[in-house]
Amino acid sequence: MSHENPMSQITPASTSRRIDVELGSRRYPVWIGPGLMSDTATWRETIRGRHVLVFSNRTIAPLYLPKIEAGLSGLSWDSYVMDDGEAYKTFANIEQALGALARMGATRDACVIALGGGVVGDMAGFTAACWMRGIDFIQMPTTLLAMVDSSVGGKTGVNLPAGKNLVGAFHQPRAVFADTDSLATLPAREYRAGLAEVVKGAAIGDPVFFSWLEDHAEALAARDPAPLIEAIARKVAYKAGVVARDETEQGERALLNLGHSFGHALETAGHYQTWLHGEAVAIGMVLAAQLSEQLGMADAADTGRLRRLLLQLGLPVAPGALAPAETLLQLMRLDKKNLAGKLRLILWDGIGRARLVPGVDEAAVLGVLQAAINAPV
Numbered sequence: 001m002s003h004e005n006p007m008s009q010i011t012p013a014s015t016s017r018r019i020d021v022e023l024g025s026r027r028y029p030v031w032i033g034p035g036l037m038s039d040t041a042t043w044r045e046t047i048r049g050r051h052v053l054v055f056s057n058r059t060i061a062p063l064y065l066p067k068i069e070a071g072l073s074g075l076s077w078d079s080y081v082m083d084d085g086e087a088y089k090t091f092a093n094i095e096q097a098l099g100a101l102a103r104m105g106a107t108r109d110a111c112v113i114a115l116g117g118g119v120v121g122d123m124a125g126f127t128a129a130c131w132m133r134g135i136d137f138i139q140m141p142t143t144l145l146a147m148v149d150s151s152v153g154g155k156t157g158v159n160l161p162a163g164k165n166l167v168g169a170f171h172q173p174r175a176v177f178a179d180t181d182s183l184a185t186l187p188a189r190e191y192r193a194g195l196a197e198v199v200k201g202a203a204i205g206d207p208v209f210f211s212w213l214e215d216h217a218e219a220l221a222a223r224d225p226a227p228l229i230e231a232i233a234r235k236v237a238y239k240a241g242v243v244a245r246d247e248t249e250q251g252e253r254a255l256l257n258l259g260h261s262f263g264h265a266l267e268t269a270g271h272y273q274t275w276l277h278g279e280a281v282a283i284g285m286v287l288a289a290q291l292s293e294q295l296g297m298a299d300a301a302d303t304g305r306l307r308r309l310l311l312q313l314g315l316p317v318a319p320g321a322l323a324p325a326e327t328l329l330q331l332m333r334l335d336k337k338n339l340a341g342k343l344r345l346i347l348w349d350g351i352g353r354a355r356l357v358p359g360v361d362e363a364a365v366l367g368v369l370q371a372a373i374n375a376p377v
């Protein structure tokens with residue numbers, strides 16, 4: 001494994017923000033700002049070998065692959081363009097992408113470029129983790145959610161019919177280039193879903209950031225560029241800190257899963273057709289807050305602030321009658337945080353004070369789910 005990443009010496013021409021993810025003797029930069037895709041000289045420096053596979057999907061490739069093509073000249077490159085959607089985050093697609101690397105004759109110094117949202121990023125990263133037991137990859141996130149969350153931290157993988165992200169690997173990117181110009185084409189619903197993962201970071205461990213989000217909710221909902229870039233940078237910095245302290249989720253990193261035990265169950269139960277990941281996380285955070293209240297850990301006032309902020313940002317706060325509470329609980333039993341057959345959930349003591357709680361009473365979870373299913377969406 002190479003230790004010092006020469007990327008730490010490279011600076012894009014634009015007025016981008018840079019946050020480093022420090023992993024002991026390794027580190028990589030997350031660049032955030034406009035024009036990064038077209039700044040080919042910069043990201044091209046990260047590619048060490050001759051072979052490149054651009055991993056994208058049928059929506060994003062026509063929009064953004066032409067922007068990066070010039071930077072690939074002189075390399076032996078190909079693209080793997082998957083169908084669009086969470087339902088395609090499967091092993092079958094990983095096998096196809098690995099086949100594309102094989103056809104290229106990709107060697108160990110090959111690089112995968114993830115050009116897209118979180119689905120593409122998780123799958124491109126997993127492809128890179130699998131090929132010859134691990135090659136380089138670069139994240140070029142094109143959704144807000146991918147910029148603030150999935151492109152950073154090295155969680156990669158795919159879904160199984162039994163549940164979300166059940167198979168994967170920790171495999172860190174070599175660099176992240178979050179070109180905020182690409183958000184111009186992002187549909188409004190997808191944009192709002194990304195804001196949920198911003199709120200999550202603040203709700204877990206940064207009450208000052210949470211208040212800042214409350215003060216800037218209207219501007220963020222309207223995609224005002226200055227507060228948006230500030231919000232992206234603050235969330236990335238927060239996540240980078242957590243990942244630096246606990247890269248492989250032995251402890252603190254599990255907190256980044258606030259709302260996800262519920263959220264993943266909602267996504268799976270709806271066959272990825274009902275709630276987007278960010279929306280499911282928004283609902284899941286409210287459920288976690290309600291459960292925390294019921295267990296005597298937190299006040300209703302904190303749940304109220306969380307609900308209000310999510311609603312201001314245009315996010316859902318209740319699941320609707322998607323599936324019976326028992327079905328959702330059954331899906332939650334396969335969550336990766338659970339131990340010894342017992343639910344381990346991220347709950348909170350209030351805004352900015354999340355914690356991992358083992359052995360959570362299933363009857364209490366069922367009660368919260370049942371009440372939420374009957375509440376208006």
Ligand SMILES: NC(=O)c1ccc[n+]([C@@H]2O[C@H](COP(=O)([O-])OP(=O)(O)OC[C@H]3O[C@@H](n4cnc5c(N)ncnc54)[C@H](O)[C@@H]3O)[C@@H](O)[C@H]2O)c1
Nearest residue numbers: 059117118119120142143145146149150155182185186277
């Ligand atoms: N690895 C992690 O740490 C991590 C963190 C959070 C989420 N995730 C995963 O990320 C996934 C969700 O990611 P997502 O919300 O980005 O969804 P996504 O990747 O499905 O992208 C959302 C939609 O927007 C489209 N799109 C993307 N960029 C666009 C652009 N610039 N213009 C127009 N359309 C564009 C996509 O084609 C897709 O239809 C889930 O699978 C989730 O599990 C992973």
Ligand SMILES: O=C(O)C(=O)C[C@@H](O)[C@H](O)[C@H](O)COP(=O)(O)O
Nearest residue numbers: 149153155164165253256257260336
């Ligand atoms: O980076 C992390 O750690 C996270 O938990 C970030 C989450 O937002 C993300 O959805 C992640 O994919 C969930 O991971 P999982 O381990 O619950 O599958």
Ligand SMILES: [Zn+2]
Nearest residue numbers: 197260277281
């Ligand atoms: Zn998430």
